[in-house]
Amino acid sequence: MKSGKLNWDDLKAVINNNKTIKREDVRVRNGIGEDCAVINFGDYECVISTDPITGASKNLGRLAVHINCNDVASCGVEPLGILVTILAPEGTTLEEINNVMKQIDEETSKINVEILGGHTEVTRAVNQMVLSCTVLGKAIVGKAVSTKGAQIGDDLVVTKYLAIEGTNILVNDYRGLFESVLTKEEIxxxxxxxxxxxxxxxxxxxxxxxxxSMHDITEGGVLGALWEMVKASGLGFEVYEENMPVKEVTQKVCSQLKIDPLKLISSGSMLISTKDGEALVKLLMEKGINAKIIGNITKEKGILVRKGKKEIVPPPERDELFNINL
Structure with a gap:
């Protein structure tokens, strides 16, 4: 198989064919688009999620903290603790491992998340460092928001700008490629x-x-996140390319590499479905967070409107990060 997430059908089969035990104290279970599990502990619930970093060579510690904490935040819950697993290839220095842990410590200190434990190992099983984290949050029982809660007619809101994580990774990893395309200020x-x-x-x-409903926009970009949200909810969507918030520097990077920013990894953006998108956008903007309504939840099918023409959005495949031919 090629690098990247399993395709939707294969992943669905792997998950659904290997879920024998279902406990009563698990309120929200893992599934397509449902990145967090929610476990009942009486008056409170534990919200838990896990993810690795595999598509970047720089800022591993920083990215690992935020992509995992973002999953918990997408439930409307504050993350409180993180577990860290580092698998490093042979030849990795102690300084390199310490630098990754220093990044993790710096980022968790900014958001008041405690490092709870984990595992660190040098192994010939990997050819570059793999960093996987698990994050936990605590919520009053019944308050955690799930991905599958979207309703017909909901406004779809996106925060900040799309593909900012992908833009950062690409410019960091291939800076020389963009020095003739981007200004020093854009780099x-x-x-x-x-x-x-x-x-x-x-x-x-x-x-x-x-x-x-909320879903952080990660691998597969906004179109992948939309697909996952509506599949979890059993619904559809109609969104408009002209409403998608994409920075000019991202447009230039994607144009140079001939990739689609709507399919590029986008940690830093949240996808939200709500009955009153205008009020939510107004509130977010007042708090200093850019936000835009990009479309609506519909009864069926995922539709992207580009230049007035409707396109059916297929199931997400590999992130554009893995489709670059240099």
């Missing part, structure tokens, strides 16, 4: 996008506002 802007990939703030705001 600096792309390198600093790492500071914008947390969605904890908007997750908390939206959770308190009252929304039906």
């Amino acid at each position: 600096s802007e792309a390198e600093n996008l790492i500071s914008e990939i947390s969605v904890i703030k908007e997750g908390n705001i939206a959770g308190k506002f009252g929304v039906n």
Whole structure:
């Protein structure tokens, strides 16, 4: 198989064919688009999620903290603890491992998340460092928002800008490729996008506002996130390319590589479905968070409108990060 997530049908089969035990104290279970499990502990619930970093060579620690904490934040819950597993290839130095842990410590300190434990190992099973984290959050029972809660007629809101994580990764990993395409200011802007990939703030705001569904936009970009949200909810969507918030530097990067920013990994953006998108956008903007309504939840099918023409959005395949031919 090629690099990247399993395709939707294969992943669905792997998950659904290997779920023998179902406990009563698990309120929300894993599934397509449902990145967090929610476990009942009486008056409170534990929200838990796990993800690796495999598509970047720089900022591993920073990315790992935020992509995992973002999953928990997409439930409208504040993350409180993180477990870290580092698998490093032979030849890795102690300094390199320590640098990754220093990044993790710095980022968790910013968002008040405690490092609870984990595992560190040098192994010939990998040819580059693989970092996987599990994050836990705590919520009052029944308050955690799930991906599958979208309802027909909901406005679809996107926060910040799409593909900022992908833009940051690409410019960091292939800087020389963009020096003739981007200005020094744009390269600096792309390198600093790492500071914008947390969605904890908007997750908390939206959770308190009252929304039906949230999903952080990661591998597969906004189109992948939309597909996962509506599949979890058993519904459809209609969104408009002209409403998608994409930075100019991202457009230039994607144009140079001939990739679609709507299919590029997008940690830092939250996808939200809510009955009152205008009020939520207004609130987010007042809090300093860019937000736009990109479309609506519909009864069936996923539709993207490009230049007035409707396209059916297929199931997500590999992220554009893995489709680059240099």
